[in-house]
Amino acid sequence: MAQYARGSAVAVIRLRNPPVNALSLAVLQALEDGLKKADADPSVKAVMICGENGKFSAGADIRGFSSPKRHGLGLGPIVSLIESCQKPVVAAIEGVALGGGLEVALGCHYRIAHVKARMGLPEVTIGLLPGAEGTQRLPRLIGVPAALDMITTGKHIPATEALKLGLVDEIVEENTIEAAIRLANKVIGQPLGPRRLSLKPVPKLPNMEAFLQEAAVKVKKQARGCLAPELCFQAVRAATETPFAQGVRRERELFQVLLSSGQARALQYAFFAERAVHRWATPTGASWSSAAPQPVRRAAVIGLGTMGRGIVTSLVKANIPVVALEQDLEYLNKGRKAVMLLLEREAVKMEGGAQSLDFHNPARLQFTVDFDLLHDVDLVIEAVFENMALKKEIFHKLSKICKPGALLCTNTSALNIDEIASATSRPQQVIGTHFFSPAHVMRLLEIIYGRHTSPTAIATAMQLAKALKKVGVVVGNCFGFVGNRMMFPYVEQAVFLLEEGSRPEAVDRVVEDFGFKIGPFRMSDLAGLDVGWRSRQGQGLTGPSLPAGTAARQRQGQRYSPLPDLLCEHGRFGQKTARGWYRYERAGGRTATPDPWLHSFLAQYRDTHGIKTRFIDQEEILERCLFSLINEGFAILAEGIASGPEHLDVIYVNGYGWPKHTGGPMFYASIVGLPRVLAKLQKYSEAHPDVPRLRPNAFLKKLVAAGNPPLKDWMSYVSRQSPKL
Numbered sequence: 098m099a100q101y102a103r104g105s106a107v108a109v110i111r112l113r114n115p116p117v118n119a120l121s122l123a124v125l126q127a128l129e130d131g132l133k134k135a136d137a138d139p140s141v142k143a144v145m146i147c148g149e150n151g152k153f154s155a156g157a158d159i160r161g162f163s164s165p166k167r168h169g170l171g172l173g174p175i176v177s178l179i180e181s182c183q184k185p186v187v188a189a190i191e192g193v194a195l196g197g198g199l200e201v202a203l204g205c206h207y208r209i210a211h212v213k214a215r216m217g218l219p220e221v222t223i224g225l226l227p228g229a230e231g232t233q234r235l236p237r238l239i240g241v242p243a244a245l246d247m248i249t250t251g252k253h254i255p256a257t258e259a260l261k262l263g264l265v266d267e268i269v270e271e272n273t274i275e276a277a278i279r280l281a282n283k284v285i286g287q288p289l290g291p292r293r294l295s296l297k298p299v300p301k302l303p304n305m306e307a308f309l310q311e312a313a314v315k316v317k318k319q320a321r322g323c324l325a326p327e328l329c330f331q332a333v334r335a336a337t338e339t340p341f342a343q344g345v346r347r348e349r350e351l352f353q354v355l356l357s358s359g360q361a362r363a364l365q366y367a368f369f370a371e372r373a374v375h376r377w378a379t380p381t382g383a384s385w386s387s388a389a390p391q392p393v394r395r396a397a398v399i400g401l402g403t404m405g406r407g408i409v410t411s412l413v414k415a416n417i418p419v420v421a422l423e424q425d426l427e428y429l430n431k432g433r434k435a436v437m438l439l440l441e442r443e444a445v446k447m448e449g450g451a452q453s454l455d456f457h458n459p460a461r462l463q464f465t466v467d468f469d470l471l472h473d474v475d476l477v478i479e480a481v482f483e484n485m486a487l488k489k490e491i492f493h494k495l496s497k498i499c500k501p502g503a504l505l506c507t508n509t510s511a512l513n514i515d516e517i518a519s520a521t522s523r524p525q526q527v528i529g530t531h532f533f534s535p536a537h538v539m540r541l542l543e544i545i546y547g548r549h550t551s552p553t554a555i556a557t558a559m560q561l562a563k564a565l566k567k568v569g570v571v572v573g574n575c576f577g578f579v580g581n582r583m584m585f586p587y588v589e590q591a592v593f594l595l596e597e598g599s600r601p602e603a604v605d606r607v608v609e610d611f612g613f614k615i616g617p618f619r620m621s622d623l624a625g626l627d628v629g630w631r632s633r634q635g636q637g638l639t640g641p642s643l644p645a646g647t648a649a650r651q652r653q654g655q656r657y658s659p660l661p662d663l664l665c666e667h668g669r670f671g672q673k674t675a676r677g678w679y680r681y682e683r684a685g686g687r688t689a690t691p692d693p694w695l696h697s698f699l700a701q702y703r704d705t706h707g708i709k710t711r712f713i714d715q716e717e718i719l720e721r722c723l724f725s726l727i728n729e730g731f732a733i734l735a736e737g738i739a740s741g742p743e744h745l746d747v748i749y750v751n752g753y754g755w756p757k758h759t760g761g762p763m764f765y766a767s768i769v770g771l772p773r774v775l776a777k778l779q780k781y782s783e784a785h786p787d788v789p790r791l792r793p794n795a796f797l798k799k800l801v802a803a804g805n806p807p808l809k810d811w812m813s814y815v816s817r818q819s820p821k822l
C-alpha cells in the first residue's frame with residue numbers, strides 16, 4: 098500500500114495502490130507509519146515520497162466517500178505530519194498528483210515533477226473541496242488568483258505551468274526519482290521553516306476585496322446551481338481572512354456540508370458512470386473484453402457542413418491524417434476556409450501553438466472532391482444532410498471504393514443504420530458515429546451498432562472516441578437512438594405547455610434553473626427550427642404530403658402541436674433568421690429577447706383552437722418535461738437499446754447539457770424516487786390521455802412494483818425476451 102525503503106540517508110516512501118495509487122485507508126496508514134519510522138530513525142536525514150508505476154497519486158479513493166468509513170477524512174492530519182517532519186521531505190511527482198495526492202505534495206517541503214506530469218485539485222468536479230488543508234496551503238504557495246482558479250475549476254495543469262506558478266520547485270525530463278533523491282541529499286540540514294506552507298502568509302493583492310467580489314460573481318455564474326464551486330470559493334476566501342488553523346477549521350466545515358450533499362453523490366456517480374460505459378456490451382454477447390479495435394491511421398470525412406467541419410477539426414487535433422471531401426469545388430472551398438479558421442483558433446488555444454497541429458501539411462489534411470482518394474483510408478465518417486437516399490448513395494459508392502477493412506461511419510442523428518448499411522456489400526463495417534455540435538468541442542460520441550455491425554467495428558469506434566478525447570457510448574439502433582429519442586417527448590411537452598398557457602421564456606427559465614445549460618426553446622432557436630420542420634415534412638406530419646382534412650392538432654389519433662410548423666411557415670427559423678421562439682438583435686444574433694409578436698400569436702392560436710389559457714406552475718413545467726424524457730429512458734432500457742442507466746446519464750450529461758450535479762436523468766429519477774415519478778406520470782397521463790409519451794412505461798411500473806430497487810440493480814429486472822435487437 099505504501100512501501101518504505103531506506104537507502105543511504107534518504108528514506109523512500111512509495112505510494113502503492115494500482116492503477117492510480119488512490120489514497121485508501123491502507124495507503125494512508127502505511128504513509129503515516131513510514132513517516133514516523135523515518136522521523137525516528139537517526140540514520141535517515143531526508144525523506145522522498147513518490148508513487149508506484151510512474152504515478153504519484155490521483156487522490157483519495159473516490160469510492161471511499163460513499164462508504165461509512167469515509168477514509169478521505171484522515172488525510173489532513175497526515176499532510177500536517179509531513180509538513181512538521183524535522184527532516185526535509187521531497188515529493189517526486191510523476192504522472193498525476195491530483196486532489197489528496199497534490200495535498201500530500203503540498204505538505205512536503207520540496208516538490209520536483211517530471212515534465213509530463215499533471216497536477217490539480219479536481220475535488221470540485223466530484224462535488225467536494227480539497228479537504229486536506231489544500232485550500233489553505235495552495236493560495237499561500239501560488240497566490241490567491243491562481244489557487245482560486247485551480248480549486249474552483251478543478252483543472253489539471255501541466256508541470257511546465259506548475260513551475261511557472263511556483264507550485265513545483267523544479268521539473269526534470271529524465272528520472273524524477275533520482276532527481277528527487279539528489280535534491281533531498283542537497284537540502285539536508287537546511288532550515289525547514291521557510292518551506293512549511295502553513296507558516297507562510299497568503300500573498301497580498303492590492304485590491305483583494307474587489308478581486309474576491311468579482312471572482313465570487315464569476316464562480317456563481319459558472320456553477321449554475323452546483324454547490325461545490327461556491328464552497329471552494331468560500332474556503333479560499335477563509336485563507337485570505339483568517340490564520341491557517343482557523344482556515345483549516347472552515348475548510349473542514351465546508352467539506353462536511355459538501356460531503357453530505359446529494360450533489361457530491363451525483364457527481365461521484367457521474368465519474369464512475371463515465372468509466373463504466375467504456376465496458377460496452379451488446380445483447381448478442383459482443384463486448385469490450387473480447388473485441389479488438391483496428392488501427393485508424395488515416396480517416397476521411399464526407400461533407401463539410403457544420404458537423405463535418407467540427408469532425409475534421411477533431412481528427413486533426415487527435416493527430417489523425419484526414420481527407421476532407423465535398424461534392425463540388427464551391428462547397429469544398431467554403432468548407433476548407435471554415436475548417437482552417439477552426440483549426441487556427443484551436444492552435445492558438447493549444448499549448449505550443451500552430452506547429453503542434455500541423456494542419457498546413459497536405460499529408461495531414463487534404464481537401465478534395467475526388468471520391469477515389471478514399472481508396473486507402475481506414476475509416477470514413479459521412480456527415481452529409483439527414484437524407485436517407487443521399488446517405489445510401491454515398492455508402493454504396495464507399496463500399497465500392499474503400500479498401501476491404503475500412504470502417505464506414507455515418508454521422509446521422511436519427512436514421513436507420515441498417516437501412517444505410519443495406520446499400521453496401523459490407524454491413525458488418527457500417528456503424529453510426531453521432532457527434533454533437535460543435536463536434537470539436539462536445540465530448541459525447543454516440544456509437545450506434547446495427548444488426549450486422551461487427552464487434553471489431555464497435556471496438557474501433559470506441560477507440561476512435563478515446564483518441565478524439567471523447568466519451569463514446571455504445572447504443573442500439575432505433576429512431577433517434579438514445580439521446581434524441583429521449584429528447585422528443587421533452588420537446589413535445591415543452592410545446593404542449595405553450596399551447597396550454599405557458600411562454601417560451603417561462604419554460605426555459607424553469608429548465609435552466611434546474612441546471613440545464615439552455616432551455617428547450619433557446620436550444621431549438623440555436624439549432625434552427627427548419628431542421629425539425631424538414632424532418633416532420635419527410636415523415637408526412639406536415640407540409641404538402643399531409644392528407645387533406647387532417648385535424649390541425651392530431652396525428653394518428655394522438656395529440657400533435659403544429660406550433661413549430663406555423664413558426665417556420667412565418668419564416669421564423671430561430672437565430673439564423675433573427676426570429677424564432679424569441680427575437681434576436683440580428684440574423685445570427687445570440688441574445689434571446691421575449692417577443693411580443695409570439696405572445697399575441699400564441700394567444701390567437703389558443704383562441705382559434707378553443708384552448709382555455711391556464712396558469713402552469715414551475716413544478717408542472719419541470720415534471721412534464723423531465724419525467725416524459727425519463728419515461729422514454731425506461732423504454733430504451735427495457736428494449737435493450739442501452740445496456741444500463743449509466744449510459745443514458747453519460748449521454749445526457751455530455752451531449753445534452755443535463756446538469757452533472759444531478760447525475761443525469763436516470764440517476765435523478767432514482768433520487769426523486771421511482772414511485773413518485775410513476776405517480777406524477779400517471780397524473781399527467783390521465784389529464785392528457787391523447788399523449789402516449791406520458792403513459793408510464795411498463796418497465797418503470799415493474800421497478801416500482803419490485804420495491805424501487807437501487808439503480809445499479811435495475812437491469813436485472815429487464816425481461817430477457819424483450820430486446821428488439
Ligand SMILES: CCCCCCCC/C=C\C=C\CC(=O)SCCNC(=O)CCNC(=O)[C@H](O)C(C)(C)COP(=O)(O)OP(=O)(O)OC[C@H]1O[C@@H](n2cnc3c(N)ncnc32)[C@H](O)[C@@H]1OP(=O)(O)O
Nearest residue numbers: 119155156157158159169170172196197219228229349372
Ligand atoms: C471532521 C471533518 C474532517 C474533514 C476533513 C476532510 C479531509 C478530506 C481529505 C482528503 C480529500 C481528498 C479529496 C480527493 O482527493 S478526491 C479525489 C480527487 N481526484 C480525482 O478526482 C482524480 C480522479 N481521476 C482522474 O481524473 C483520472 O482517473 C486520472 C487519474 C487522470 C487517470 O485517467 P485515465 O488514465 O484516463 O484513467 P481512468 O480515469 O480510466 O482511471 C483508471 C481507473 O482508476 C480509477 N480511479 C481513478 N481515480 C480514482 C480515484 N481517485 N479513486 C478511485 N478510483 C479512481 C478509475 O475509476 C478507473 O477504474 P476502472 O478502470 O475500474 O473504471
